[in-house]
Amino acid sequence: MRxxxxxxxxxxxxxxxxAGVSAAGAGLTYNGLLRANEKLSDPAADDAKALIAIxxxxxxSAGYPVKGKPRDTYPWDYQKGNLNDETKQYTVEACxxxxxxxxxxxxxxxxxVLEHRSVDWLKEIINAGHPIGNHTYDHVRITAxxxxxxxxxxxxxxxxxxxxxxxxxxxxxxxxxxxAMQQRLGITPVGFRAPYGFRQGIADRPDVQEIILSLGYTxxxxxxxxxxxxxxxxxxxxxxxxxxxxxRQHQPFLYPSGLIExxxxxxxxxxxxxxxxxKLEHFLRLIEKSVQSAIENRTVYDFTxxxxxxxxxxxxxxxxxxxxxxxxxxxxxxxIVGLNAFARxxxxxxxxxx
Amino acid sequence: xxxSYERLSRRNFLSSTLGVGVALTLGRSAIGYEPRMxxxxxxxxxxxxxxxxxxxxxxxERGMTEWDYQKGNLNDETKQYTLEASxxxxxxxxxxxxxxxxxxxxxxxxxxxxxxxDEGHPLGNHTYDHVRVTAxxxxxxxxxxxxxxxxLAGxxxxxxxxxxxxxxxxAMQKRxxxRPIGFTAPYGFREGLIGRQDVQEMFLSLGFKxxxxxxKSISEIPRANPGPEVFQRMAEIQAxxxxxFYPTGLLEIPNSPMSDVSAFRSGEWTVGEFCQxxxxxxxxxxxxxxxxxxxxxxxxxxxxxxxFRVIEHMCDVVNESGGKAAIVGRDxxxxxxxxxxxxxxx
Numbered sequence: 001m002r003x004x005x006x007x008x009x010x011x012x013x014x015x016x017x018x019a020g021v022s023a024a025g026a027g028l029t030y031n032g033l034l035r036a037n038e039k040l041s042d043p044a045a046d047d048a049k050a051l052i053a054i055x056x057x058x059x060x061s062a063g064y065p066v067k068g069k070p071r072d073t074y075p076w077d078y079q080k081g082n083l084n085d086e087t088k089q090y091t092v093e094a095c096x097x098x099x100x101x102x103x104x105x106x107x108x109x110x111x112x113v114l115e116h117r118s119v120d121w122l123k124e125i126i127n128a129g130h131p132i133g134n135h136t137y138d139h140v141r142i143t144a145x146x147x148x149x150x151x152x153x154x155x156x157x158x159x160x161x162x163x164x165x166x167x168x169x170x171x172x173x174x175x176x177x178x179x180a181m182q183q184r185l186g187i188t189p190v191g192f193r194a195p196y197g198f199r200q201g202i203a204d205r206p207d208v209q210e211i212i213l214s215l216g217y218t219x220x221x222x223x224x225x226x227x228x229x230x231x232x233x234x235x236x237x238x239x240x241x242x243x244x245x246x247x248r249q250h251q252p253f254l255y256p257s258g259l260i261e262x263x264x265x266x267x268x269x270x271x272x273x274x275x276x277x278x279k280l281e282h283f284l285r286l287i288e289k290s291v292q293s294a295i296e297n298r299t300v301y302d303f304t305x306x307x308x309x310x311x312x313x314x315x316x317x318x319x320x321x322x323x324x325x326x327x328x329x330x331x332x333x334x335x336i337v338g339l340n341a342f343a344r345x346x347x348x349x350x351x352x353x354x
Numbered sequence: 355x356x357x358s359y360e361r362l363s364r365r366n367f368l369s370s371t372l373g374v375g376v377a378l379t380l381g382r383s384a385i386g387y388e389p390r391m392x393x394x395x396x397x398x399x400x401x402x403x404x405x406x407x408x409x410x411x412x413x414x415e416r417g418m419t420e421w422d423y424q425k426g427n428l429n430d431e432t433k434q435y436t437l438e439a440s441x442x443x444x445x446x447x448x449x450x451x452x453x454x455x456x457x458x459x460x461x462x463x464x465x466x467x468x469x470x471x472d473e474g475h476p477l478g479n480h481t482y483d484h485v486r487v488t489a490x491x492x493x494x495x496x497x498x499x500x501x502x503x504x505x506l507a508g509x510x511x512x513x514x515x516x517x518x519x520x521x522x523x524x525a526m527q528k529r530x531x532x533r534p535i536g537f538t539a540p541y542g543f544r545e546g547l548i549g550r551q552d553v554q555e556m557f558l559s560l561g562f563k564x565x566x567x568x569x570k571s572i573s574e575i576p577r578a579n580p581g582p583e584v585f586q587r588m589a590e591i592q593a594x595x596x597x598x599f600y601p602t603g604l605l606e607i608p609n610s611p612m613s614d615v616s617a618f619r620s621g622e623w624t625v626g627e628f629c630q631x632x633x634x635x636x637x638x639x640x641x642x643x644x645x646x647x648x649x650x651x652x653x654x655x656x657x658x659x660x661x662f663r664v665i666e667h668m669c670d671v672v673n674e675s676g677g678k679a680a681i682v683g684r685d686x687x688x689x690x691x692x693x694x695x696x697x698x699x700x
Binding site for chain 2: 179
């Protein structure tokens, strides 16, 4: 069973609390009271509330920290978990700043990080109440059907997965990350996020869905399908709107297998700063419109970035602070949550569980 | 499986009746390195110059201990030193037998190793992660696994060790197209594998007929300023480092004192003093028609001996012996012992 990132009482808004007290005082039926209490304790159950997640993928990113060099300048494709100090420090500080504004930051960890000398920085994040999920051990492509496509590392060093089918190597890589988190950090991962992201998620891969389910995960974050026709530089409002429009297709949903898809919302820092050449101000405008759209439509928005990129592009933490400020300014219309809350909302909306 | 002394030299191969199809399966080991097996039958002292290709704690700066966890993450200086040392030994008529930690083969570029192989030097197995082959607890197998035990989950220490040795061989075959020539154990043990029949049998089951696991230095090595009596003792201890068989039939080819670790990490010897120690050992071997099997570490030597004085001096001592010694790979030593049936150790 997964650990549920139950919303702490401290996150209850004053309005919800008062609403719950008054409902109880009004003598509601048992079911009605239950529903009210559920809203009090779980923002996922409050359909009037937008759910906002701030998520970091803890991995190194090709092309960073110094942009413009050939891709093989850095070894990151082969050493995704070999985080540099700046990436770690950025993550810790971002978590601190988000928490100071009442939120939490959901990280997804490449397990190879746990071979590093010190993981105290991760323990600090965990102790501060931030959830950490599984991002595979070596940043593997979970849809790979050929061994050489599983990960750059295994293409160069195929003996590391010798005797395994691609599916076996992928399964083992997900499992190994979880075991490493349990052994080095003492935690069970909160959810699973697939490296790379796929336009259709894993809708056409029931075999991959079954792998993830068989490992005990009830939800996965795999789908990412941003628009192609936005400007590579100097985007305008139409570009931002085109991206925000895709968020409708990035609400949590169920695969036929029962696995819940919790898509990252387009577009990530990779799309903004590496695939395109936007400036931070453009990204901030996109974030602003994304959060506002989620609040207005009472939907979810999963802000996904990589600290290995963000410490270069946004060293002042403007993006995460902007999200926190927008949510806090919304009153009780939005809340910053972990992605477990996204999955719970999908379950509730699909009457899978109450 | 295989072993180097059984392997065909190119000359033997060409004179054999084996077909082309077999030749294609032999890989790079049958192309570059030509063991001088005729020396196994001679009365010459056999001198082996070996380098263990791994990073070493406290080098290049004291306090650097992360290498314990990343033994195969060789820096450029270590690679360059190995390449140049190999060339210098070859220029003086010998070969340099390196033993590689398999994890090196995960690095971006292994052309330097291919060059060494193509230039005719043998390359052996030093395990994948520099594991302690005598470990009886998982946490003792290697620092890396003490920190990250999930990498060995479900394995006994012996299974983990055997897998680590096998993985190094597989990696060498896949990335270098070269089958390892021999095995040298990380760390080295005062009594070798005496009393560890299980480990001896593991090696035999992996196809090795000879290994190098024993290293026993002289007692009370002075930290600095060694005098003539030290070099005398250094010569005398070579008698204890001649090849022998374990009861299982596994052949031990001990590492000869004195290593660079003893001189430059445990001690503070000068390069000149270290050269004297090597000379004492080689001369003992020449006098007795024996074996001198020296092992150094390029990750130490590029710091302490950037001018290759130690290796050059060993070559010079051999070349000045009047034909009484030759520099060979360890497989030639093994061939000599197997040919003569040397003493068994109980």
